Amino acid sequence: MTEIPLEIQKEIKKHQGLSKSKILKRALFIFIGAVLMAVGLEIFLVPNQVIDGGIVGISIILSHLLDMKLGLFIFLLNIPFFFIGYKQIGKTFAISTLFGITILSITTALLHPVPAFTEDVLLATVFGGIILGVGVGIVIRYGGSLDGTEILAILANKKLPFSVGEIIMFFNIFILGSAGFVFGWNRAMYSLIAYFVAFKTIDVVIEGLDESKSAWIISEHYQEIGDAILARLGRGVTYLNGEGAYTGDNKKVIFCVITRLEEAKLKSIVEDLDESAFLAVANIAEVRGGRFKKKDIH
Numbered sequence: 001m002t003e004i005p006l007e008i009q010k011e012i013k014k015h016q017g018l019s020k021s022k023i024l025k026r027a028l029f030i031f032i033g034a035v036l037m038a039v040g041l042e043i044f045l046v047p048n049q050v051i052d053g054g055i056v057g058i059s060i061i062l063s064h065l066l067d068m069k070l071g072l073f074i075f076l077l078n079i080p081f082f083f084i085g086y087k088q089i090g091k092t093f094a095i096s097t098l099f100g101i102t103i104l105s106i107t108t109a110l111l112h113p114v115p116a117f118t119e120d121v122l123l124a125t126v127f128g129g130i131i132l133g134v135g136v137g138i139v140i141r142y143g144g145s146l147d148g149t150e151i152l153a154i155l156a157n158k159k160l161p162f163s164v165g166e167i168i169m170f171f172n173i174f175i176l177g178s179a180g181f182v183f184g185w186n187r188a189m190y191s192l193i194a195y196f197v198a199f200k201t202i203d204v205v206i207e208g209l210d211e212s213k214s215a216w217i218i219s220e221h222y223q224e225i226g227d228a229i230l231a232r233l234g235r236g237v238t239y240l241n242g243e244g245a246y247t248g249d250n251k252k253v254i255f256c257v258i259t260r261l262e263e264a265k266l267k268s269i270v271e272d273l274d275e276s277a278f279l280a281v282a283n284i285a286e287v288r289g290g291r292f293k294k295k296d297i298h
Helices: 006-016 020-048 054-066 070-088 091-111 121-141 149-157 164-183 185-207 222-233 260-273
Strands: 212-218 238-243 250-259 278-284
Touching (some): 020 054, 020 070, 020 091, 020 185, 054 070, 054 149, 121 185, 149 164, 164 185, 212 222, 222 250, 260 278
Antiparallel strands (some): 212 250, 212 278, 238 250
16 A cells, blocks of 8 residues: 655645544545445446536536546546645645545446446436435545535635535536436436435435534523533533623523434423523534533433
8 A cells, every 4th residue: 555645644734633544544435435426326327327416417428428438537527626626725635535536437437337236217316316425425524525516616606696505506407407418308307316315415424314403592591491401411501691782681691512313302491491582503514522422312
């Protein structure tokens, strides 16, 4: 196995604080994610003429029209975005992305002769989308990317009055729509289903099935509510000082982090102690440090 150059290791540690074991862990999971995406493409979607969005979708169309290997187009079309990512986002991201795209390109070439797992287009669409989404989600979670569309959207966002998500959606509607002229409109609609399934699967992989949530509670009975959360949920709370903009009254704000499975119980606690309490709950992508640990719910 080729050792990672010392200067790259220093740069990664400087910007990301990653140890050698964490670097290897990141490489392993990006490898697994890229292989899974290749399986979703070559074993399920591509043989049934169903495409993905982004650069991969363009690569599938070009591969079909020019009768050339899919992996070649995936690699070549993503090269410009590798350099853009290197300049705009950083060396660690660029290296992770290049590694992932290289593995994806090689694996699609190796899997191309393998026959489709199923010829049922709907089954291929759903399961291909799931497997692809799991692969992409793993790569994103470990700091890489398998498609340059996101990088292009980030750059376009600086000059256009649209969000990154809106720009990506525009690109993908155009790409998936183009599939209708190449593979037929039925396949284009199946492609839209595959894209939606993959999109939702990516969210699950990145955030987890048991994602964390933040809760903000304002109540005159803050002490009782805080004690109840600690006793009945086993969650620590933080009391923040606030001031009502309209009344100017001083308020105590309870802040705590819970899991999705604990949300209903938290609402029950607050309603039991103060029906008029203000409660806001929001999703959190990641929680680190402190005493927060995800627990089994019995």
